Amino acid sequence: PLPNLWQEITDLAEACLLAAAAIVGAKNLTIIAMGKFGGRELTYASDLDLMFVGDDFRAAQHLITVLSIPSPEGVIASLDARLRPEGEKGPLVGSLEAFEAYYRDRAQFWEIQALTRARPVAGPNQETFRAIAHAAWSIAGRDPDLFGKIDAMVQRVRAERGSGNDALDFKTGLGGIVEAEFLVQALQMRHDVRETSVRLAIAKLANIISPEDADLLGRGYEFLRRLETVLRRWRNTSASSLPPDPVEQRKLAIRMGFKDREGWQQGCERARADIHAIYGKHFGG
Structure with missing residues (x-):
């Protein structure tokens, strides 16, 4: 069945991600899966949409490098971190407090909508991030428009x-x-x-x-x-x-x-x- 295939592709991607995180020593980095990765519904040629929470910029950058190194078989995974606050203009890694303030005060509506599919997959403070994300999209859900x-x-x-x-x-x-x-x-x-x-x-x-x-x-x-x-x-x-x-x-x-x-x-x-x-x-x- 198709959902089983999505799950298997997602599990493979997640295993590669966690192995790479261990290699670069990203134990203090909270990794958030977004989009179809967050929903466990990846298919072929899907990017891995990610956000990083914490203060270890070097680990996040190394993680992206490890997963993106070209080989004769291609790259391990194509990563996309543009769903983070401020997109490409924003810092690659942000604190919990920075994420919470951004979603409360400055985020565009579509950025809050995207949090419905946010799923922490590694690192500390996973439940805290879940609570921040849920608060943001549930409050936005009360908007009359x-x-x-x-x-x-x-x-x-x-x-x-x-x-x-x-x-x-x-x-x-x-x-x-x-x-x-x-x-x-x-x-x-x-x-x-x-x-x-x-x-x-x-x-x-x-x-x-x-x-x-x-x-x-x-x-x-x-x-x-x-x-x-x-x-x-x-x-x-x-x-x-x-x-x-x-x-x-x-x-x-x-x-x-x-x-x-x-x-x-x-x-x-x-x-x-x-x-x-x-x-x-x-x-x-």
């Missing part, structure tokens, strides 16, 4: 990262992966549902959005993530849109277990239509 702000972020992601061909953009397009994930995070924030996995959060939201909608949302999301996984394994790249060539689409359909392109296309359209319909119920779109 919560859904308006998150919808604006969806539109921004679509404009900045989409190819301009909505039919091919299964990640950023209408009813795509981004709509599903941002909807789930908005509902988590509003109803204080603590769960870093999107798939498991959907199950926990069943009594809030209705079991029927949770089932459709979960099936649609898993279909698109399976499509993403198969496409990335096939192309060995972090693809997030479909190949435009019908012949290539047929190859993808067969790799996903369909007999023909037409049945696969119907599956894609149904998954996206279900996601977008449920998204519209909550965002008024």
Whole structure:
């Protein structure tokens, strides 16, 4: 099953990360997994989104270097630490107090939203960071304009990262992966549902959005993530849109277990239509 594959890829990435942390002596560094790494839902060619808490800048830098050293087989992992406070302009490592003050006073809304998937994986003060993250996103969840702000972020992601061909953009397009994930995070924030996995959060939201909608949302999301996984394994790249060539689409359909392109296309359209319909119920779109 697909969730088992995500878990296995995540476990492998986490084992590599912890081994590298031991090599560089990062025992005083608290390492926070974010995004799909935080949600234990990594797939092929996924970056490891990380944040570092503490005061050991040297250990954090060495950790990134160890995991990023090129070899004939490639790098161990592609790391992305830009979700930290102030992004690339901010310090690589920050204290608990600095993180808490940033999320309380200066963080952009999307940065707080991202904390719904924050998962400490190593180091001291893990529970303290969990409490800081939860306080930040649960307070933001009371914002009367919560859904308006998150919808604006969806539109921004679509404009900045989409190819301009909505039919091919299964990640950023209408009813795509981004709509599903941002909807789930908005509902988590509003109803204080603590769960870093999107798939498991959907199950926990069943009594809030209705079991029927949770089932459709979960099936649609898993279909698109399976499509993403198969496409990335096939192309060995972090693809997030479909190949435009019908012949290539047929190859993808067969790799996903369909007999023909037409049945696969119907599956894609149904998954996206279900996601977008449920998204519209909550965002008024």
